[in-house]
Amino acid sequence: xxxxxxxxxxxxxxFAGFALVLVAQRAPLPKSPRLYVFDCGRLEGGDVxxxxxxxxxxxxxxxxxxxxxxxxxxxxxxxDAGAVPxxxxxxxxxxxxxxxxxxxxxxxxxxxxxxxxxxxSQLAAAGYAPADITYLALSHYHYDHTANANLLAASTWLVxxxxxxxxxxxxxxxxxxxxxxxxxxxxxxxxxxxxxxxVFGDGTVVLKWSPGHSPGHQxxxxxxxxxxxxxxxxxxxxxxxxxxxxxIPTFDADEKQTAASREALDVFLKQTGAQLWIxxxxxxxxxxxxxxxxxx
Ligand SMILES: [Zn+2]
Numbered sequence: 001x002x003x004x005x006x007x008x009x010x011x012x013x014x015f016a017g018f019a020l021v022l023v024a025q026r027a028p029l030p031k032s033p034r035l036y037v038f039d040c041g042r043l044e045g046g047d048v049x050x051x052x053x054x055x056x057x058x059x060x061x062x063x064x065x066x067x068x069x070x071x072x073x074x075x076x077x078x079x080d081a082g083a084v085p086x087x088x089x090x091x092x093x094x095x096x097x098x099x100x101x102x103x104x105x106x107x108x109x110x111x112x113x114x115x116x117x118x119x120x121s122q123l124a125a126a127g128y129a130p131a132d133i134t135y136l137a138l139s140h141y142h143y144d145h146t147a148n149a150n151l152l153a154a155s156t157w158l159v160x161x162x163x164x165x166x167x168x169x170x171x172x173x174x175x176x177x178x179x180x181x182x183x184x185x186x187x188x189x190x191x192x193x194x195x196x197x198x199v200f201g202d203g204t205v206v207l208k209w210s211p212g213h214s215p216g217h218q219x220x221x222x223x224x225x226x227x228x229x230x231x232x233x234x235x236x237x238x239x240x241x242x243x244x245x246x247x248i249p250t251f252d253a254d255e256k257q258t259a260a261s262r263e264a265l266d267v268f269l270k271q272t273g274a275q276l277w278i279x280x281x282x283x284x285x286x287x288x289x290x291x292x293x294x295x296x
Contacts, residue, residue, distance in 0.1 A: 027071070027126065027127025027128055027132075029071060029072070029073050029074070029075070029076075030071050030072070030073065030296070031073060032073070032204075032224075032225045032296060033070060033071065033072045033073075033204050033205060033222060033223065033224055033225075033296065034070070034071045034072075034224075034294040034295065034296045035068060035069075035070055035222050035224060035227070035230065035294060035295040035296070036068060036069040036070075036071070036126050036291040036292070036293075036294045036295075037066055037067075037068055037285075037288045037289065037290050037291060037294075037295075038066065038067040038068065038069065038082075038119060038122040038123070038290065038291050039064075039066070039115075039116070039117060039122070039290050040065040040066055040067040040080075040081075040082035040083060040084070040115065040119060040147075041064075041065040041082065041083050041084055041098075041101075041113045041114055041115035041116075042062055042063070042064060042065065042098075042113065042114045042115070042282070043062070043063040043064075043065050043083060043111065043112070043113050043144055043280070044061075044062060044063075044111070044112045044113070044114075045060075045061030045062055045063055046061075046111070048061050048239075049250075050249060050250050050251055051238060051239060051242060051247060051249045051250075052247040052248065052249065052250060053239060053241055053242070053245070053247055057241055057245065058239060058241050059240070059241075059282075059283055060282050060283060061239075062282045063238060063239075063280035063281075063282055064279065064280055064281065064282045064285035064286065065082055065083045065113060065115075065144055065279075065280070066080070066279045066280075066285055066288075067079070067080050067081060067082050067119055067122075067148075068080060068220070068232060069123065069126060069128065069133075069291065070199075070205050070220075070222055071126075071128075071294075072199075072200045072204065072205055073200075074134075074200045074201070074202075075134030075135065075200060076128065076132060076133050076134045076135070077133070077134065077135040077136075077137060077158075077199055077205060078133050078135070078136050078137070078152055078155065079137055079138075079139070079220050079232060080138055080139055080145045080234075080279070081119065081136070081138065081145060081146055081147055081148040081149045081151070081152065081180075082115075082119050082144070082145070082147040082148050083103065083111075083113045083115070083143065083144035083145075083147050084101045084103070084113050084115045084147055085147045085148055085150075085180055086118035086119055086120050086147075086148055086151060088101060089101075089115055089116075089117070089118050098114045098115055098116035099114065099115065099116070100112055100113070100114045101113050101114070101115060103143065103177070105143060105174070105175060105176075105177060106172075106176070106177070106178070107174050109174070109175075111143075111144070113144070119147075119148045119151070120148075120151065122290075122291050123291075125291060125292045126291045126292045126294070127292070130151050130152055130154070130155075131154060133152055133154075133155045134155060134156065135155055135156050135157075135158050135199060136149065136152040136155040136156070136157050136158070136184075136187075137157075137158040137159070137199075137207055137218070137220070138159070138163075138181075139217060139218055139219065139220070139232075139233075139234025139235060139279070140163065140213055140214040140216065140217040140218070140234055140235060141163055141166060141167050141172075141173070141176055141181075141214055141216075142175045142176065142214070142235065143175055143176060143177035143180065145234075145235075146176075146177060146180045146181045147177070147180050148180070149180055149181035149183070149184055150180060150181060150182065150183040150184070153183035153184055153186070153187045154187070155187070155188075156187070156188045156189070156190060157184050157187045157188070157189045157190070158189075158190050158192060158197060158199065158207060159189060159190070159191065159192065159216065160191070160192050160193075160209065160215070160216030160218065161191045161192075161193070161216070162215040162216045163214060163215060163216025163217070164189070164191070164216070166214070166215060166216075167181060167184075168185060173214075173253070174251070175251070192207065192209075192218075194209075195208065195209045196208055196209070197218075203223065204222065204223040205220075205221070205222055205223075206220075206221040207219075207220060207221075208220075208221055208231075208265075208268070210234070210236050210261035210262075210264070210265060211253075211254065211257045211258075211261060212236070212248075212252050212253065212254050212255065212256070212257035212258025212259070212260070212261045212262075213234070213235045213236060213249070213252050213253065213258055214253050215253055215254070217234055217235065217236065217261070218234060219231055219232060219233055219234050219236055219265065220232040220234070221268075221272075221274065224295055224296055225296060226295075226296050227275075227295040227296065228273065228274070228275065229272045229273060229274035229275070230274055230275050230276075230277055230295070231265065231268070231269065231274045231275070231276050231277065232277050232279060233276060233277060233278045233279050234279065235279070235280065236258070236261060236262060236265065237262075237278045237280075237281075238278070238280040238281075239278075239280065239281065240278055240281050240283075240284065243262075243278070
């Protein structure tokens with residue numbers, strides 16, 4: 001009897017130790033918010049007249065595809081999920097050359113994205129697994145922001161009802177890739193009905209409604225202790241020239257709304273002194289430090 005008890009005790013201690021090691025391997029939540037930038041590829045611009053721009057007006061027609069992780073004392077948030085699903089990215093050894101992927105949309109339009117690393121591997125390098133992610137928020141529903149949404153279906157999805165309704169409509173709008181986010185249908189979901197949604201309740205991470213590009217389009221505000229406040233743009237702008245030359249894409253759901261959202265954001269940027277990070281701005285994004293480095 002004694003021996004059985006002894007063995008059980010030893011097993012229990014071993015199990016507890018193993019569990020501790022498992023827990024210890026996960027990155028602890030930080031004392032103040034951190035913003036990680038992941039490289040989710042390079043999207044070829046194609047026909048830039050869709051943005052009411054000409055090649056001559058632009059520094060580059062390439063777009064960065066960026067995904068982000070906010071680590072906050074009360075949990076984690078992934079902002080946007082890339083253009084190429086992890087499953088499609090070959091498990092290339094680190095340092096291997098990036099590959100060019102052809103994305104075919106339901107209306108047969110095609111896009112080309114060059115990508116080297118999965119979102120999951122970059123998340124792991126920062127110390128997190130998909131199961132550790134508290135919240136998922138997408139700036140909007142287009143394919144180049146949803147690729148790995150299914151990977152995060154166990155997180156709580158923060159979404160505007162008007163956007164969710166369009167995503168699961170019988171006939172979704174163009175530029176959507178429903179297979180990449182189908183699992184979100186059954187995710188725990190917070191339907192955001194206010195312009196601003198304070199994710200962790202302390203004002204440091206806020207989703208701001210900025211409709212026009214899509215009906216439920218949002219931008220991400222993060223207040224960082226050392227870096228200062230940052231707004232991550234979603235696709236309120238794609239190219240920096242849209243901002244300087246005041247051009248609005250031809251394929252926005254509502255151009256007037258886009259113009260109003262841009263004006264409102266300018267006021268907000270002035271009030272807060274926040275920097276604006278345009279997610280698809282290739283040259284600006286190239287200068288940002290990438291995970292596992294972070295902004296705090
Ligand atoms: Zn986009």
